Amino acid sequence: MGISSSWDGTFTSSDFFLSTKALSGKWKTTNPAFPSWTWVPSPRSLGDAPSVVEGYLSLEKFCLHRNDKENREDDSYYDKGDPIDKAALFGEVIKLNCACQVHSYEQKIHFYDFHIVYSNSYRVPVLYFRGYHYDGQPLTLENIEIDLPTNSLEILKESKWTFMTQEEHPIPNQPWYALHPCGTSEWMKLLFHVASSQANREGVRIEQQYLISWLSVVGQAVGLRVDLEMLPSMTTVLT
Helix, strand or coil: CCCCCCCCCCCCHHHHHHHHHHHHHHHHHHCCCCCCCEEEECCCCCCCCCCCCCEEEEEEEEEEECCCHHHCCCCCCHHHCCHHHHCCCCCEEECCCCHHHHHHHCCCEEEEEEEEEEECCCCEEEEEEEEECCCCCECCHHHHHHHCCHHHHHHHHHCHHHHEEEEECCCCCCEEEEECCCCHHHHHHHHHHHHHHHCCCCCCCHHHHHHHHHHHHHHHHHCCCCCHHHCCCCCCCCC
């Protein structure tokens, strides 16, 4: 589906599924050392017809090495060179690959699971997440607040339950935190139309670019950064 002047910033569940494939493939290519995004199909009730578009995108056991609060002033991720040496916001984002890392950093490492779920009500993706310590104990809201980027923490203080909510994940039916999707369609519409107008043409393929562009904005709210190499070229019409 391409961009038209009447597009409202939403997309269908079928386009969502296609967009998850684009995101997971690009992520794997760009971030081979990190855990991969994987598609998790929804369990079907007896008698239901199979559907490939019912499910969610999952990134699990993502390790975050926290910086102390006084080292979090700089919100620039890409301007600091090597992100492993000088990562901002969440601190050093690493993949756990040996037991000694857990022992050395066990007091500073937090694991996070991220799920991208399609909202039938808003017709946009929603980011669900939960965090836990190295020993599996869930993080409290206070623990999560320590990990939040400075800008998100300020918003959280002003409007806690309109920015981030704790609610039941619609598929595993467990309590997760979620970033509220209100307003998503409006800024996604602006994002795509501005890029399209800059290219002086239309026809950008939503299903190829939507989730990557969306995550590049939403992910920053929880410190999940999207490498610049992943961002689609909005000036190129995909056919």
